[in-house]
Amino acid sequence: MSGGPAVRISIESSCEKQVQEVALDGTETYVPPLSMSQNLAKLAQRIDFSQGSDSEEDVEGEPKDREWGKQDGEEEEGTVKFQPSLWPWDSVRNNLRSALTEMCVLYDVLSVVKEKKYMALDPVSQDPAAGKTPQVFQLISKKKSLATAAMILQKGAEKLSKSVTENQENRRQRDFNSELLRLRSQWKLRKVGDKILGDLSYRSAGSLFPHHGTFEVIKNTDIDLDKKIPEDYCPLDVQIPSDLEGSAYIKVSIQKQAPDIGDLGTVSLFRQQQKNKAGTQQWHVKLEAAQNVLLCKEIFAQLSREAVQIKSQIPHIVVKNQIISQPFPGLQLSISLCHSTGEKKNNRASPEKPKPDDHLYVLEHNLHQMMREFHKQQLSSVVIPHPSSAPFAHKRLRLAGPLAYDKAEISSWQQTEGLLEKMIKQAKHIFLRRRSIQLQLNIGVEQIRVVHRDGRVVTLSHQEQELQDFLLSQMSQHQVHAVQQLAKVMGWHVLSFSNHVGLGPVESIGNASAVTVASPNGEYAISVRNGPESGCKVLVQFPRSQIKELPKSDVIQDAKWSHLRGPYKEVHWSKMEGRNFVYKMELLMAALTPCP
Amino acid sequence: MEAPPVTVMPVTGGTINMMEYLLQGSVLDQALESLLHRLRGLCDNMEPETFTDHELVYLLKGQQGNPFILRARRSLSHPTAPWHLRYLGQSEVGDKSRHALVRNCVDVAATHSLPEFLNEMGFRMDHEFVSNGHIFRKGAMKIVVSKLSRILVPGNTENTEHLSLSYLVELSVLAPAGQDTVSEDMRSFAEQLKPLVHLEKIDPSKQRH
Numbered sequence: 071m072s073g074g075p076a077v078r079i080s081i082e083s084s085c086e087k088q089v090q091e092v093a094l095d096g097t098e099t100y101v102p103p104l105s106m107s108q109n110l111a112k113l114a115q116r117i118d119f120s121q122g123s124d125s126e127e128d129v130e131g132e133p134k135d136r137e138w139g140k141q142d143g144e145e146e147e148g149t150v151k152f153q154p155s156l157w158p159w160d161s162v163r164n165n166l167r168s169a170l171t172e173m174c175v176l177y178d179v180l181s182v183v184k185e186k187k188y189m190a191l192d193p194v195s196q197d198p199a200a201g202k203t204p205q206v207f208q209l210i211s212k213k214k215s216l217a218t219a220a221m222i223l224q225k226g227a228e229k230l231s232k233s234v235t236e237n238q239e240n241r242r243q244r245d246f247n248s249e250l251l252r253l254r255s256q257w258k259l260r261k262v263g264d265k266i267l268g269d270l271s272y273r274s275a276g277s278l279f280p281h282h283g284t285f286e287v288i289k290n291t292d293i294d295l296d297k298k299i300p301e302d303y304c305p306l307d308v309q310i311p312s313d314l315e316g317s318a319y320i321k322v323s324i325q326k327q328a329p330d331i332g333d334l335g336t337v338s339l340f341r342q343q344q345k346n347k348a349g350t351q352q353w354h355v356k357l358e359a360a361q362n363v364l365l366c367k368e369i370f371a372q373l374s375r376e377a378v379q380i381k382s383q384i385p386h387i388v389v390k391n392q393i394i395s396q397p398f399p400g401l402q403l404s405i406s407l408c409h410s411t412g413e414k415k416n417n418r419a420s421p422e423k424p425k426p427d428d429h430l431y432v433l434e435h436n437l438h439q440m441m442r443e444f445h446k447q448q449l450s451s452v453v454i455p456h457p458s459s460a461p462f463a464h465k466r467l468r469l470a471g472p473l474a475y476d477k478a479e480i481s482s483w484q485q486t487e488g489l490l491e492k493m494i495k496q497a498k499h500i501f502l503r504r505r506s507i508q509l510q511l512n513i514g515v516e517q518i519r520v521v522h523r524d525g526r527v528v529t530l531s532h533q534e535q536e537l538q539d540f541l542l543s544q545m546s547q548h549q550v551h552a553v554q555q556l557a558k559v560m561g562w563h564v565l566s567f568s569n570h571v572g573l574g575p576v577e578s579i580g581n582a583s584a585v586t587v588a589s590p591n592g593e594y595a596i597s598v599r600n601g602p603e604s605g606c607k608v609l610v611q612f613p614r615s616q617i618k619e620l621p622k623s624d625v626i627q628d629a630k631w632s633h634l635r636g637p638y639k640e641v642h643w644s645k646m647e648g649r650n651f652v653y654k655m656e657l658l659m660a661a662l663t664p665c666p
Numbered sequence: 667m668e669a670p671p672v673t674v675m676p677v678t679g680g681t682i683n684m685m686e687y688l689l690q691g692s693v694l695d696q697a698l699e700s701l702l703h704r705l706r707g708l709c710d711n712m713e714p715e716t717f718t719d720h721e722l723v724y725l726l727k728g729q730q731g732n733p734f735i736l737r738a739r740r741s742l743s744h745p746t747a748p749w750h751l752r753y754l755g756q757s758e759v760g761d762k763s764r765h766a767l768v769r770n771c772v773d774v775a776a777t778h779s780l781p782e783f784l785n786e787m788g789f790r791m792d793h794e795f796v797s798n799g800h801i802f803r804k805g806a807m808k809i810v811v812s813k814l815s816r817i818l819v820p821g822n823t824e825n826t827e828h829l830s831l832s833y834l835v836e837l838s839v840l841a842p843a844g845q846d847t848v849s850e851d852m853r854s855f856a857e858q859l860k861p862l863v864h865l866e867k868i869d870p871s872k873q874r875h
Binding site for chain 2: 472
């Protein structure tokens with residue numbers, strides 16, 4: 071229809087075959103294209119035989135002829151026309167043709183406009199009323215979109231605040247699981263069936279005490295959620311064995327007099343319970359107390375076993391919860407296990423208040439330490455056998471067989487001293503120390519303060535030489551004091567005594583002290599000068615009658631003057647018989663006191 | 667009729683009546699670290715000990731069928747330690763409900779002249795191997811995780827070759843006869859090691875090569 075040049079158009083049909091099915095492995099099964107006869111049948115069905123055709127030729131005769139199965143596109147002279155539609159590509163052709171027409175028109179218009187002679191382009195004025203959306207409509211749409219955004223943000227904020235409050239609630243309520251985690255970080259737990267059990271004994275630390283030490287962890291469900299939750303509420307509770315309830319300690323005391331027989335075994339004093347540290351859990355306090363009770367029981371069991379087995383001169387008495395032994399005659403050491411269940415105070419032992427000075431904390435601490443030492447030894451690597459198939463035993467014991475040790479050798483290195491013997495030794499030491507100490511050393515941070523028994527206080531600096539010098543000077547003074555005391559005992563008279571004599575060689579450390587004592591009958595006198603540096607000098611004054619080469623004097627004529635004491639003679643103190651200074655002095659005094 | 671001399675009387679008591687309770691299992695090499703970690707936590711709190719041992723198994727073939735077996739073991743990591751001689755009896759059958767393998771066990775420490783002594787007595791060495799690994803202890807229980815190696819040249823413990831790509835795990839207790847609570851404790855301990863390693867009683871008499 072257009073007069074322009076012919077435009078070549080390529081037409082490509084889409085996928086010829088239709089996909090019937092896609093198998094599981096991806097292969098496609100196509101619908102097989104219609105065969106000739108099937109195509110013909112399809113086309114024949116489209117013929118509407120009820121409508122007659124306007125063509126001149128007879129239509130009915132031709133359907134039998136299958137020749138028009140072959141499509142002949144350009145056959146306009148065809149005897150029969152398809153009713154109602156034309157050949158299949160017709161619509162396509164029409165559309166293309168109209169598109170071509172339009173394109174040609176556009177091209178023509180643009181080429182004319184380009185000339186600017188016959189046609190000109192003019193902008194189209196915008197109709198304000200027609201093109202613009204009404205303001206109200208814009209407002210409403212904006213409002214709606216803002217409302218949606220606000221709703222989303224609000225939902226998010228609500229969720230956040232809800233989770234924050236939940237967290238705070240949880241922390242306040244102390245979730246059972248987080249509490250269990252805390253418990254597990256400090257104590258051994260294991261799960262048996264549906265119960266959670268724990269071990270508070272010292273067995274994994276080397277103890278051989280047969281107590282099982284098992285505690286159970288239970289959930290605390292008796293909480294009323296409506297009421298306010300108390301401050302110390304804990305969702306976790308522990309159940310400790312009934313014999314480990316309460317608190318216990320081992321009371322060690324030294325007494326001078328022997329108690330009545332009836333009082334034995336009735337010691338059960340209650341010690342003040344310490345205040346719990348802020349922040350510790352109830353279960354922690356409970357478990358620690360139970361563990362302490364168990365350790366005290368183990369210590370007491372070990373002590374009583376030794377008390378019964380060990381043979382000593384004075385047998386030890388074990389009565390109920392008390393062990394009594396006598397380190398020295400007249401001195402009594404009592405070790406007792408005081409276990410209070412906390413329910414009722416057991417006051418039947420002594421109605422008076424408990425004397426805190428009676429109990430020796432040092433010895434109790436030592437008992438605990440020695441027990442733990444024993445535990446540690448059990449775990450020492452000396453016990454591990456090499457080769458690995460040998461049984462557990464001390465390394466030396468395993469050598470005893472091959473090296474043919476005899477009983478003496480084995481007992482020489484085996485530690486035979488038990489807990490009780492060590493305790494007794496320590497008690498003896500404390501007692502002796504108490505009796506013989508004159509000085510009390512207070513060792514501070516910057517200086518040392520020495521308190522003498524007679525009330526003098528001396529402050530020394532940190533230099534150890536000062537302390538050494540001080541102690542030396544004290545020693546020399548002490549010896550002179552000892553002579554003084556000895557004189558009192560032996561009946562000698564003290565003639566003179568001085569802590570700081572001004573005569574004789576000057577001491578670099580402190581001062582020398584001296585004492586002069588006279589025998590009961592006045593015949594002899596002993597002078598002692600003791601200095602920290604110069605040592606001890608002892609002189610004896612003899613009566614004049616015993617000196618041979620006495621100078622004759624005209625003035626002293628009477629014989630009675632010969633009873634007076636005369637010249638001095640020095641004693642070879644180092645050659646003197648006696649274990650120490652006091653013994654030597656005692657011997658000297660005794661030698662100079664004639665028998666009546 | 668006078669009493670027979672003392673030397674003919676049967677020996678009772680002492681170390682003769684000790685029984686060894688045993689549970690065994692194995693882990694692959696890859697799982698060793700996690701097993702050691704687990705044992706370190708479950709067992710007594712000590713520094714873990716490693717060992718290297720050399721074991722020789724001696725046989726005395728009598729006229730009867732079963733030869734008499736003695737095991738001599740020495741430590742290569744502690745050369746001055748005495749040798750250890752061990753006799754293991756037949757495993758006690760009977761109580762099927764008992765959880766561990768129970769057999770009579772006699773342990774004796776010996777000097778370094780033990781191999782010559784056994785040779786003079788008529789024993790012949792059947793085989794030897796080197797074992798190295800770790801020992802753990804929990805109370806009276808001993809847990810040994812070891813790798814066995816075959817000795818290629820007899821007498822040369824340096825030249826060894828691993829027998830397998832796994833470690834042998836043994837849980838054993840030495841106790842006097844008649845204590846059955848021991849096997850209960852062993853079983854509950856073995857439960858705690860599952861599923862890392864399954865310790866069970868393996869009867870050596872049921873395994874014949």
